Amino acid sequence: MLSEINICIIVPFYNEENNFHIEEYEKIISEYSDVLICFVDDGSTDQTKNIINKFLINKSEKIILLSHDGNKGKAEAVRTGITYCNTEYNHQYIAFLDADLSTSIDECLGLREYLQHEVEFCFSSRIHYFNSKIQIKKHRYFIGRLLRPIISKVLNLNIYDTQCGCKLFTKELSIKLFKDQFISKWLFDIELFARAIKIYGKYNIVNKMCEVPVKEWIDGNNTNVKPSYFFRLWYDLYKIRKKYIDNKPS
Numbered sequence: 001m002l003s004e005i006n007i008c009i010i011v012p013f014y015n016e017e018n019n020f021h022i023e024e025y026e027k028i029i030s031e032y033s034d035v036l037i038c039f040v041d042d043g044s045t046d047q048t049k050n051i052i053n054k055f056l057i058n059k060s061e062k063i064i065l066l067s068h069d070g071n072k073g074k075a076e077a078v079r080t081g082i083t084y085c086n087t088e089y090n091h092q093y094i095a096f097l098d099a100d101l102s103t104s105i106d107e108c109l110g111l112r113e114y115l116q117h118e119v120e121f122c123f124s125s126r127i128h129y130f131n132s133k134i135q136i137k138k139h140r141y142f143i144g145r146l147l148r149p150i151i152s153k154v155l156n157l158n159i160y161d162t163q164c165g166c167k168l169f170t171k172e173l174s175i176k177l178f179k180d181q182f183i184s185k186w187l188f189d190i191e192l193f194a195r196a197i198k199i200y201g202k203y204n205i206v207n208k209m210c211e212v213p214v215k216e217w218i219d220g221n222n223t224n225v226k227p228s229y230f231f232r233l234w235y236d237l238y239k240i241r242k243k244y245i246d247n248k249p250s
Contacts, residue, residue: 008094010096011097017051043069134214
């Protein structure tokens with residue numbers, strides 16, 4: 001029944017057959033009766049889609065698979081899944097998660113407890129703290145360190161980690177955030193924060209969202225972002241700031 005679904009989890013993927021932990025999804029489906037997982041194939045050319053189709057045979061009521069004809073980027077894959085679920089299901093929360101489960105599904109589901117009172121947007125963060133297990137490749141760590149103050153300046157908001165890949169929203173907020181296409185295929189996480197700031201205002205946004213350190217984050221073996229994008233991302237950051245931050249209503 002649609003009323004039994006409390007949370008929809010969107011999992012976009014592109015050529016993840018060697019990095020896809022089907023047993024983890026099976027575990028969640030068997031343990032949680034209120035979870036729907038929506039996979040979105042972003043034009044894969046490997047066997048990932050076939051792996052999921054085999055999984056669907058006996059669990060089609062809790063697993064759905066959507067497909068793009070070609071590769072449109074993670075931003076549009078996530079938007080496709082969220083738009084579909086918000087139209088077809090009666091849920092309270094909706095999230096998206098990386099297919100390699102660098103952040104576990106259990107941690108994603110745990111974010112629900114933080115969506116209380118005014119909070120409508122919760123996101124995981126790779127903050128190192130006592131007893132946490134964060135495994136991140138050196139080049140990604142240093143790029144993150146370089147970008148963090150720049151992103152904070154673009155958004156005019158102090159956020160430690162915008163790119164962790166696990167974010168949870170109330171259904172109502174997600175409808176607003178994912179209504180339109182994103183400027184950037186890969187920096188859409190930053191654009192989400194910019195859209196949220198535009199909706200709630202600079203001073204009220206701190207009451208509407210919550211950053212939660214992950215207990216464990218394991219860097220996947222695959223990335224679909226080309227190294228050359230490092231040069232393109234500066235232009236994407238400029239466009240995001242120009243559209244959402246500098247373009248204030250008169």
